[in-house]
Amino acid sequence: MNLILVAVISLGAIGLVSAIILYVASKKFAVYEDPRIGEVAAALPQANCGGCGYPGCSGFAAACVKAGSLEGKLCPVGGQPVMEKVAAILGLEATASEPKVAVVRCNGTCANRPRVTQYDGVRSCAVANSTYGGETGCTFGCLGCGDCVTACQFDAIHMNPETGLPEVDESKCTACGACSKACPRNIIEIRPKGKNNRRVYVQCVNKDKGVVARKACTSACIGCGKCVKVCPFEAITLENNLAYIDPAKCKSCRKCEMECPQGAIVAVNFPPRKPKPEAPAAEAKPAQTVAEA
Amino acid sequence: MKTFRIGGVHPAENKLSAGKAIETLALPKQAVFPLSQHIGAPAVPVVKKGDVVKVGTKIAEAGGFVSAAIFSSVSGKVNKIDSVIDASGYRKPAIFIDVEGDEWEESIDRSTELVKECSLTPEEIVGKIKNAGVVGMGGACFPTHVKLTPPPGCRAECVIINAVECEPYLTADHRLMLEHPDEILVGVGILMRAVKVSKAYIGIENNKPDAIRLMKEKAAAYPGIEVVPLKVKYPQGGEKQLIDAVIGRQVPAPPAIPINVGAVVQNVGTAFAVYEAVQKNKPLFERVVTVTGKSLKNPSNFLTRMGTPMSQLIEAAGGLPEDTGKVIGGGPMMGKALANTEVPICKGSSGVLLMNDKEARRSAPQPCIRCAKCVSACPMGLEPYLLATCSAHGDWERVEHEMIMSCIECGSCQFTCPSHRPMLDYIRLGKGKVGGIIRARNAKK
Numbered sequence: 218m219n220l221i222l223v224a225v226i227s228l229g230a231i232g233l234v235s236a237i238i239l240y241v242a243s244k245k246f247a248v249y250e251d252p253r254i255g256e257v258a259a260a261l262p263q264a265n266c267g268g269c270g271y272p273g274c275s276g277f278a279a280a281c282v283k284a285g286s287l288e289g290k291l292c293p294v295g296g297q298p299v300m301e302k303v304a305a306i307l308g309l310e311a312t313a314s315e316p317k318v319a320v321v322r323c324n325g326t327c328a329n330r331p332r333v334t335q336y337d338g339v340r341s342c343a344v345a346n347s348t349y350g351g352e353t354g355c356t357f358g359c360l361g362c363g364d365c366v367t368a369c370q371f372d373a374i375h376m377n378p379e380t381g382l383p384e385v386d387e388s389k390c391t392a393c394g395a396c397s398k399a400c401p402r403n404i405i406e407i408r409p410k411g412k413n414n415r416r417v418y419v420q421c422v423n424k425d426k427g428v429v430a431r432k433a434c435t436s437a438c439i440g441c442g443k444c445v446k447v448c449p450f451e452a453i454t455l456e457n458n459l460a461y462i463d464p465a466k467c468k469s470c471r472k473c474e475m476e477c478p479q480g481a482i483v484a485v486n487f488p489p490r491k492p493k494p495e496a497p498a499a500e501a502k503p504a505q506t507v508a509e510a
Numbered sequence: 511m512k513t514f515r516i517g518g519v520h521p522a523e524n525k526l527s528a529g530k531a532i533e534t535l536a537l538p539k540q541a542v543f544p545l546s547q548h549i550g551a552p553a554v555p556v557v558k559k560g561d562v563v564k565v566g567t568k569i570a571e572a573g574g575f576v577s578a579a580i581f582s583s584v585s586g587k588v589n590k591i592d593s594v595i596d597a598s599g600y601r602k603p604a605i606f607i608d609v610e611g612d613e614w615e616e617s618i619d620r621s622t623e624l625v626k627e628c629s630l631t632p633e634e635i636v637g638k639i640k641n642a643g644v645v646g647m648g649g650a651c652f653p654t655h656v657k658l659t660p661p662p663g664c665r666a667e668c669v670i671i672n673a674v675e676c677e678p679y680l681t682a683d684h685r686l687m688l689e690h691p692d693e694i695l696v697g698v699g700i701l702m703r704a705v706k707v708s709k710a711y712i713g714i715e716n717n718k719p720d721a722i723r724l725m726k727e728k729a730a731a732y733p734g735i736e737v738v739p740l741k742v743k744y745p746q747g748g749e750k751q752l753i754d755a756v757i758g759r760q761v762p763a764p765p766a767i768p769i770n771v772g773a774v775v776q777n778v779g780t781a782f783a784v785y786e787a788v789q790k791n792k793p794l795f796e797r798v799v800t801v802t803g804k805s806l807k808n809p810s811n812f813l814t815r816m817g818t819p820m821s822q823l824i825e826a827a828g829g830l831p832e833d834t835g836k837v838i839g840g841g842p843m844m845g846k847a848l849a850n851t852e853v854p855i856c857k858g859s860s861g862v863l864l865m866n867d868k869e870a871r872r873s874a875p876q877p878c879i880r881c882a883k884c885v886s887a888c889p890m891g892l893e894p895y896l897l898a899t900c901s902a903h904g905d906w907e908r909v910e911h912e913m914i915m916s917c918i919e920c921g922s923c924q925f926t927c928p929s930h931r932p933m934l935d936y937i938r939l940g941k942g943k944v945g946g947i948i949r950a951r952n953a954k955k
Contacts, residue, residue, distance in 0.1 A: 334599075334849045337872050339935045341902075347939050350599030350849060425601065429593075 253306060254278050260302045261292055266370050268293040268393025281307065288312050294371075294391040316410045317392035319374065319385050323404045324420040324481065325358040326380035330434040346401035354433030357423045359383070359404055365396035387414065409464045414486045417462060417469055419444075421481045424457040431479070438481040444473035511716060513741035514751040515760075517889040519922045521678050521744055521843065523717055527802050527809040528681045532689055534813045535826055537609050541584045541817030542854040543569060544596050544604040548651040550576030555605055561588045566615035566793055569605050572640070578653045578857075579643040580605075583795035583815035585613040596856075597839045599849040607817070618792045624692050625789040628700050635704040635788055642787030643794050643857075647779030648672060648747065649840055651858040654780055658704045660769050666705040667772030670756050671698055671712040671781055673721070674740065676747040677841025680861045682798040683778045685811045687714075687721040691728045694778055697785030698735055705774050710735045711756045712778070715742045744843060745920035749775045751889050764915050779860075799823060799855055803864030805831035814855050820862050821851040835870025838863040843921050876929035884923035884933060890916045894923035898933035901940030906947060909940045915948070917941060 257278035269292050271277040291314045292299050304311035330353045342364035350356040361381045365374050373389035374396050397405040404422055419438055423430045427439030440458030452466035474482045546552040551573035563582040570580040586609045594604040640655035660666055675683040698710050714722050716739050726737045738756050749768055750761045759771040768775055786792040795816050802809040807828025824830050838845040884894040900908045917937055924934045
């Protein structure tokens with residue numbers, strides 16, 4: 218009985234003394250942290266994806282509070298609504314931001330880009346890229362091992378087994394840029410979503426000369442420059458045999474898409490084109506030849 | 511018998527072509543010379559389309575100190591300067607020459623007579639080697655003149671000749687020793703003169719008794735050259751492993767290099783190339799290449815002009831066997847699977863290996879069972895399982911701390927792994943990333 222009493226009293230005494238020490242220490246060595254940082258962090262989506270350019274959500278919150286202005290700061294996951302919440306907490310004004318999305322700039326499907334070798338190493342794009350040029354004749358295009366799929370935290374990018382290429386689910390993509398960073402060949406670009414989600418871009422990153430590029434892939438950009446000439450807004454530049462459409466200048470007129478002989482320029486989410494007056498005539502011709510045969 | 515202290519494995523030797531004398535391969539129709547055949551800056555072309563060149567004409571000059579000139583191996587006309595898919599599978603700039611006849615530069619001494627005397631100064635020797643575009647012929651292709659110019663504060667004490675040929679299948683160096691022992695020994699003497707030392711060792715593995723006997727017999731007439739027989743163990747041909755095996759010194763971790771322990775290591779093929787460059791004024795434009803494989807009709811050793819497509823060598827050795835699974839440039843341990851057989855022979859191409867389906871297939875990786883066989887096999891004393899795992903997770907700080915830059919990419923870890931884990935694939939990736947980080951850090955300073 219005595220033994221138990223001694224143990225209870227001594228442990229209780231140690232606990233009491235420690236509690237006093239901890240209380241004094243927490244008061245004396247307290248570091249002041251702006252309470253707004255916690256509030257802002259709570260308003261963020263807590264994805265900790267790093268898409269904003271800061272180390273996690275709390276890092277971004279601290280940066281927002283410290284900077285005193287929200288200019289150039291954007292949580293790509295939450296987008297405008299979250300930034301407005303943050304602005305309300307801080308009493309600042311949210312700057313208008315353009316929603317963005319990841320686009321895969323390669324159309325080297327199994328049909329367009331024949332396989333010439335077989336890779337049996339580790340299923341990782343980073344390893345494959347450091348080992349050799351890839352399974353096809355194109356040394357710039359998608360390797361198809363799916364590093365971008367592994368990198369995505371939002372289940373927004375998946376490999377299409379039919380084409381062998383990754384496809385972005387626009388409704389889930391937050392444009393955090395993780396896939397773009399994971400891609401060893403810099404195929405994935407974070408582009409503005411565009412008006413009504415409509416955008417035009419070059420779906421190729423091949424910098425080889427036209428002859429070589431075309432041999433490797435039927436939908437490769439061959440650097441012919443037709444799109445540059447046809448663009449009325451000077452939005453297209455040609456560098457190293459590869460065209461690039463500047464999203465800031467592009468007005469989505471789709472003239473370049475019509476002009477591209479390789480079909481390397483794509484326009485997404487546009488309504489189908491109205492048939493042109495000469496189109497029926499062109500269609501009629503083959504019909505005639507069939508009839509003759 | 512001597513060997514290196516840490517790790518090592520013993521793969522099946524399979525030296526199928528050891529008994530085959532070196533044959534001279536026919537000239538190609540078109541020779542292709544990639545501008546980046548060596549470690550360092552790519553060479554800069556000095557010819558243009560339509561130029562007429564002879565055998566031994568300089569077609570590209572060194573693009574910096576750590577770089578090497580490239581010489582035409584054929585006579586003919588420059589067809590174009592374009593790009594070619596090299597052994598890495600990527601397109602690299604290259605010079606294409608259409609072959610017409612076989613006309614040599616007059617300055618080259620084409621006689622087979624042995625020229626023993628060399629009275630040049632070390633500087634003149636290094637200059638001649640540099641002007642002949644000689645690089646390490648073992649496979650790494652480090653420019654030889656750089657190795658013969660010790661950095662300030664370092665002094666060479668001995669020359670070590672790498673005649674180990676520890677890669678299975680390859681026999682090019684073995685045949686070279688049997689057929690040109692005197693030329694090699696004169697070359698070694700020139701190398702000793704170039705770095706001002708009086709001692710040289712020739713390390714030969716015990717599986718080449720005929721070469722050891724012949725070299726020992728001939729070396730008696732050359733003062734200061736000693737033949738050292740070594741126990742058969744892979745990767746004894748690694749520079750650091752060879753130094754440990756022959757003189758018992760260990761090279762510290764990078765950035766230390768062999769010269770820090772007083773050793774200058776050169777391949778036996780390089781010694782031969784140095785002899786030809788200094789005594790015969792013949793630049794480096796041909797080499798011995800082993801074409802081998804279990805299913806190949808006629809495994810052979812060919813004296814091949816640079817720029818010859820590998821397909822021509824395979825054809826000369828009996829054609830591509832039907833069950834070919836992979837075509838490897840180099841040996842089975844460190845060689846690289848080729849994307850196509852039109853890849854030209856370069857200064858560092860020691861062999862072409864045709865693996866059959868069965869040999870080429872990689873087994874499916876299983877989970878690591880913590881047996882630590884890779885740790886015992888690593889000749890650099892690293893922990894390959896750890897480096898591979900950390901590289902796979904992108905922890906570059908950790909792998910740098912675990913000395914990933916010391917890895918010589920010999921593949922012993924992957925070879926011994928009972929779970930067939932693709933460790934080297936990940937380690938190579940990590941090495942590349944950490945190398946980039948270190949370069950960026952140094953550039954900032």
